[in-house]
Amino acid sequence: KEVDTLVEAKQKNKLTHISVLRRIAIFCAVLITTTVLLINFDLFDGLGAGILTSAGILSVLIGIAGQATFGNIIAGLQIVMTKPVRIGDTLFYKDEWCYCEDITYTYITLRVWDHRRMIVPLKEFISNSFENWSMKDSHILKPIYLHVDYTIDINIIRDKFVEILNEHRLYDHRFRPVVEAFSITEHCMCVRLLCSAANAIDAWNLHCEMREKMVKFLCML
Numbered sequence: 697k698e699v700d701t702l703v704e705a706k707q708k709n710k711l712t713h714i715s716v717l718r719r720i721a722i723f724c725a726v727l728i729t730t731t732v733l734l735i736n737f738d739l740f741d742g743l744g745a746g747i748l749t750s751a752g753i754l755s756v757l758i759g760i761a762g763q764a765t766f767g768n769i770i771a772g773l774q775i776v777m778t779k780p781v782r783i784g785d786t787l788f789y790k791d792e793w794c795y796c797e798d799i800t801y802t803y804i805t806l807r808v809w810d811h812r813r814m815i816v817p818l819k820e821f822i823s824n825s826f827e828n829w830s831m832k833d834s835h836i837l838k839p840i841y842l843h844v845d846y847t848i849d850i851n852i853i854r855d856k857f858v859e860i861l862n863e864h865r866l867y868d869h870r871f872r873p874v875v876e877a878f879s880i881t882e883h884c885m886c887v888r889l890l891c892s893a894a895n896a897i898d899a900w901n902l903h904c905e906m907r908e909k910m911v912k913f914l915c916m917l
Contacts, residue, residue: 759787768802771818866902
């Protein structure tokens with residue numbers, strides 16, 4: 697599993713580098729080609745100072761208008777060098793669980809769990825905090841919260857949770873099952889159950905199924 701994780705991480709790094717650098721290279725090539733063509737264009741030889749002045753003003757306006765684009769390009773280079781996110785990573789961005797589907801030289805495409813796409817400028821994305829759930833490893837822990845009466849024996853819940861979890865197909869056995877009294881209120885006690893899975897999707901499905909089975913078990917007590 698550790699070897700597979702390392703191979704997957706290397707593939708994500710390569711795909712991200714190729715995606716961003718390829719687009720930046722295309723942008724630079726177009727920019728250089730356009731500049732060379734304008735320099736060698738004979739039409740500008742006979743124009744006066746007024747046209748040159750207008751061209752200077754136009755260049756300033758283009759520079760101001762292009763600040764956002766160049767800022768996004770720089771942000772793309774920052775992503776390539778620091779690797780806070782890679783294509784294929786599982787993210788939690790602005791209260792949305794999503795995947796990094798593509799990174800261009802100006803924006804990032806995030807595929808939300810319900811198959812919506814979020815298009816975020818790279819400069820904006822890199823300036824905000826986000827969670828990367830697969831930066832080092834796709835493995836994830838998922839908590840289940842149960843609110844029970846004070847009189848219940850937690851050991852009964854613990855034994856049943858361990859029994860059901862060990863038989864579940866999605867449990868990866870990487871971390872032992874944990875059942876603990878998380879908090880209390882004046883009416884009930886909150887019990888937290890921790891289960892682990894290989895990735896975010898498996899963890900979510902495991903979390904939902906285990907919660908259903910534990911609630912059914914509590915109703916039978």
